Amino acid sequence: MSLIVQKYGGTSVGDTGRILNVAKRIKTFVDGGNQVVVVVSARSGVTNELIARAKTFSPEPDEREMDMLLAVGEQETIALTAMALHSLGVKAVSRTGAQAGIITDDAHTRARIVEITGGDIRECLDRGEVVIVAGFQGIDRHGNVSTLGRGGSDLSAIALAAALKADVCQIYTDVSGVYTADPRVVKNARKIPEMSYEELLEMASLGSKVMQARSVEFAQKHNVVFEVRSSFNNEPGTIVKSEAPSLEDVVISGVAIDRNQTKVTVSDIPDKPGTAADIFRELGEAGIVVDMIVQNVGRGGKANLTFTVSKDDAAKAEKVLRAHCDGIKGATVSITGDIAKVSVIGTGMRSHSGVAAKFFQTLAENSINVQIITTSEIKISVGISLEDADLAANALHAAFALDK
Amino acid sequence: MSLIVQKYGGTSVGDTGRILNVAKRIKTFVDGGNQVVVVVSARSGVTNELIARAKTFSPEPDEREMDMLLAVGEQETIALTAMALHSLGVKAVSRTGAQAGIITDDAHTRARIVEITGGDIRECLDRGEVVIVAGFQGIDRHGNVSTLGRGGSDLSAIALAAALKADVCQIYTDVSGVYTADPRVVKNARKIPEMSYEELLEMASLGSKVMQARSVEFAQKHNVVFEVRSSFNNEPGTIVKSEAPSLEDVVISGVAIDRNQTKVTVSDIPDKPGTAADIFRELGEAGIVVDMIVQNVGRGGKANLTFTVSKDDAAKAEKVLRAHCDGIKGATVSITGDIAKVSVIGTGMRSHSGVAAKFFQTLAENSINVQIITTSEIKISVGISLEDADLAANALHAAFALDK
Numbered sequence: 001m002s003l004i005v006q007k008y009g010g011t012s013v014g015d016t017g018r019i020l021n022v023a024k025r026i027k028t029f030v031d032g033g034n035q036v037v038v039v040v041s042a043r044s045g046v047t048n049e050l051i052a053r054a055k056t057f058s059p060e061p062d063e064r065e066m067d068m069l070l071a072v073g074e075q076e077t078i079a080l081t082a083m084a085l086h087s088l089g090v091k092a093v094s095r096t097g098a099q100a101g102i103i104t105d106d107a108h109t110r111a112r113i114v115e116i117t118g119g120d121i122r123e124c125l126d127r128g129e130v131v132i133v134a135g136f137q138g139i140d141r142h143g144n145v146s147t148l149g150r151g152g153s154d155l156s157a158i159a160l161a162a163a164l165k166a167d168v169c170q171i172y173t174d175v176s177g178v179y180t181a182d183p184r185v186v187k188n189a190r191k192i193p194e195m196s197y198e199e200l201l202e203m204a205s206l207g208s209k210v211m212q213a214r215s216v217e218f219a220q221k222h223n224v225v226f227e228v229r230s231s232f233n234n235e236p237g238t239i240v241k242s243e244a245p246s247l248e249d250v251v252i253s254g255v256a257i258d259r260n261q262t263k264v265t266v267s268d269i270p271d272k273p274g275t276a277a278d279i280f281r282e283l284g285e286a287g288i289v290v291d292m293i294v295q296n297v298g299r300g301g302k303a304n305l306t307f308t309v310s311k312d313d314a315a316k317a318e319k320v321l322r323a324h325c326d327g328i329k330g331a332t333v334s335i336t337g338d339i340a341k342v343s344v345i346g347t348g349m350r351s352h353s354g355v356a357a358k359f360f361q362t363l364a365e366n367s368i369n370v371q372i373i374t375t376s377e378i379k380i381s382v383g384i385s386l387e388d389a390d391l392a393a394n395a396l397h398a399a400f401a402l403d404k
Numbered sequence: 405m406s407l408i409v410q411k412y413g414g415t416s417v418g419d420t421g422r423i424l425n426v427a428k429r430i431k432t433f434v435d436g437g438n439q440v441v442v443v444v445s446a447r448s449g450v451t452n453e454l455i456a457r458a459k460t461f462s463p464e465p466d467e468r469e470m471d472m473l474l475a476v477g478e479q480e481t482i483a484l485t486a487m488a489l490h491s492l493g494v495k496a497v498s499r500t501g502a503q504a505g506i507i508t509d510d511a512h513t514r515a516r517i518v519e520i521t522g523g524d525i526r527e528c529l530d531r532g533e534v535v536i537v538a539g540f541q542g543i544d545r546h547g548n549v550s551t552l553g554r555g556g557s558d559l560s561a562i563a564l565a566a567a568l569k570a571d572v573c574q575i576y577t578d579v580s581g582v583y584t585a586d587p588r589v590v591k592n593a594r595k596i597p598e599m600s601y602e603e604l605l606e607m608a609s610l611g612s613k614v615m616q617a618r619s620v621e622f623a624q625k626h627n628v629v630f631e632v633r634s635s636f637n638n639e640p641g642t643i644v645k646s647e648a649p650s651l652e653d654v655v656i657s658g659v660a661i662d663r664n665q666t667k668v669t670v671s672d673i674p675d676k677p678g679t680a681a682d683i684f685r686e687l688g689e690a691g692i693v694v695d696m697i698v699q700n701v702g703r704g705g706k707a708n709l710t711f712t713v714s715k716d717d718a719a720k721a722e723k724v725l726r727a728h729c730d731g732i733k734g735a736t737v738s739i740t741g742d743i744a745k746v747s748v749i750g751t752g753m754r755s756h757s758g759v760a761a762k763f764f765q766t767l768a769e770n771s772i773n774v775q776i777i778t779t780s781e782i783k784i785s786v787g788i789s790l791e792d793a794d795l796a797a798n799a800l801h802a803a804f805a806l807d808k
Contacts, residue, residue: 016457020461053484054484056424057484062486062487062490065486065487065497065498066487068483068486068498069479069487071479075472075475076454076457076473078472079469079472080461082469083461083469083470083473084461086466087462143503
């Protein structure tokens with residue numbers, strides 16, 4: 001008998017028909033003799049409706065009250081999911097985040113999990129009940145409802161799997177796993193059967209929106225093996241775990257495309273220590289995340305600084321930078337346009353040479369102009385024009401034999 | 405400085421615009437130097453939507469899960485109401501039923517309040533915060549969410565007023581008070597400025613759907629003076645309290661009409677002890693409430709039993725009675741049609757004679773045929789044809805000078 005933690009996202013429980021399908025899937029695991037804990041999100045759309053209502057009162061509603069408001073989304077789903085299981089003759093009981101003992105700090109709307117007691121989940125399981133837990137939410141030390149922020153339900157599931165020492169953790173979503181590339185772009189992209197936490201982290205941060213980084217980091221820290229799979233079919237998904245020896249044979253795991261980047265250049269700033277730091281500090285204070293960075297030395301003791309920010313932040317970044325450059329004689333700011341970031345990721349890069357060479361060779365053969373480059377231990381990323389993104393992804397996918 | 409408990413029903417908080425109006429009203433009391441605790445219902449319609457979703461799984465969903473589901477309605481409203489107050493610069497904080505320490509038994513969907521601790525409401529008030537409490541809901545001794553059933557939010561407000569020893573309890577609703585008769589029927593009906601618990605109880609049980617009887621009974625037991633008033637205007641409403649000496653001058657307080665009754669006759673049953681008891685026991689076991697009862701002795705040791713049930717229960721009652729009469733030779737069941745119950749209510753009836761005489765005289769003068777009669781210490785009710793209901797109400801209203 002295994003203890004399985006399953007998580008179903010908003011689209012998987014989008015209406016009562018889908019909730020019934022989820023219940024049927026849960027039943028197959030119960031019938032297989034397993035103990036099952038299920039974490040569910042709010043029905044898709046509900047959270048946005050609630051936020052819209054809150055924003056009629058204020059653009060930035062009180063965060064404690066926001067959590068009180070948003071928590072109702074999951075509370076609705078747990079009750080309906082339990083009822084759906086009852087209708088199939090399966091014993092089930094629902095638990096809010098508070099009842100499941102998901103204790104968080106009091107950073108409302110983006111709380112961090114401090115501890116998971118599990119409440120009476122083990123007793124419920126011993127009585128043969130499926131336990132349906134509200135994802136995304138918890139309770140702080142003062143008894144206030146808290147929420148975990150984006151990707152919170154995945155985090156709830158992985159943290160519960162760790163606390164309950166579950167044998168299996170399944171993340172059901174609307175994609176059937178992690179692919180070597182976006183199948184809409186690269187026709188012969190393959191599902192990756194197994195990958196490491198680090199690889200998924202790089203994938204996630206690079207625009208393959210499978211899971212938020214914090215959930216993967218939590219799984220890595222607590223060594224929770226999980227599987228990303230589809231709630232709309234029965235195919236095996238992608239298993240994510242610590243780097244296994246066998247994985248090292250695979251040099252590159254996947255190609256990721258992020259089309260949400262804007263390139264910004266600040267020209268003719270003094271080429272001296274602290275200049276760049278000042279700029280990045282001001283952007284950081286404005287809540288703008290800077291991604292790829294290049295600095296070139298120009299002429300006459302001046303430097304040019306180029307970097308990318310998220311498209312959504314471009315206008316705000318420009319405002320901050322213009323204000324900054326007002327105080328620097330000759331300095332100029334230019335938003336040089338939206339670009340695509342294309343990356344290859346693989347833990348095998350650590351032990352294999354020649355990856356960078358093959359990467360740039362491939363781009364050159366396809367006449368793709370590289371505007372900006374960044375690398376980490378397990379990935380290489382380039383900023384290129386949006387029009388070249390699909391060509392680059394396909395060429396790299398083929399060059400690294402990801403379709404094999 | 406007074407401590408005021410206010411309760412706003414579903415139509416008063418039906419959308420964010422109305423919630424803002426509620427917040428503005430609360431603010432006037434805060435600006436007046438009062439401490440305010442607010443109990444709110446779910447937005448009108450929300451509870452029915454949730455029930456409809458639950459019923460897709462089962463006609464009778466598990467009651468614990470039903471409570472988990474329904475509690476989200478009020479949780480949404482408390483958060484939005486707190487945000488609305490913030491937008492007006494008023495300090496406010498929301499509390500679920502559980503957080504407000506509304507402890508109930510575990511009779512899910514119809515729980516009874518066992519104790520009210522108030523949670524940290526007093527501390528919040530001392531910090532100058534308005535406390536918004538979710539009506540209708542509580543928590544049982546095992547930490548399960550419970551709901552109080554119909555009229556539960558009124559009960560939450562009155563019970564909180566008792567527990568907090570509030571100076572004033574205001575029940576805001578979509579009517580502006582209790583009237584001497586339904587103003588849609590009797591043109592010169594007047595708002596009753598003050599009335600006793602008993603009178604309101606008789607009114608409520610007779611179809612003037614102002615408040616559920618249990619809330620009034622709770623107020624009576626704990627001597628909570630409350631005011632029923634409108635959330636859409638600033639007129640004083642109706643104050644409900646223990647019988648005051650001055651009230652005795654008013655012989656009759658109001659006329660009530662209940663159009664939701666069906667008359668049932670069981671004929672030719674044995675005229676011996678226990679016959680009627682058997683019938684009412686079986687109806688009771690089927691969850692059917694019997695209202696007005698008349699028994700006539702017939703011929704040959706047989707009796708006829710006539711009574712009224714709610715229209716909604718008529719079909720079920722007929723089924724129960726036919727099964728019962730199958731075992732009694734010669735007994736027949738007839739559903740003799742929908743009738744109206746028209747009543748006059750007043751604690752003054754206790755000390756004034758001649759009320760019954762004037763009552764029946766008035767009906768006779770208007771050629772209204774009385775089919776069934778019941779009385780209590782403070783009311784007289786008759787069952788008459790539906791067509792006569794408006795005429796009877798107007799005639800009685802005038803005869804007892806209720807428009808003066």
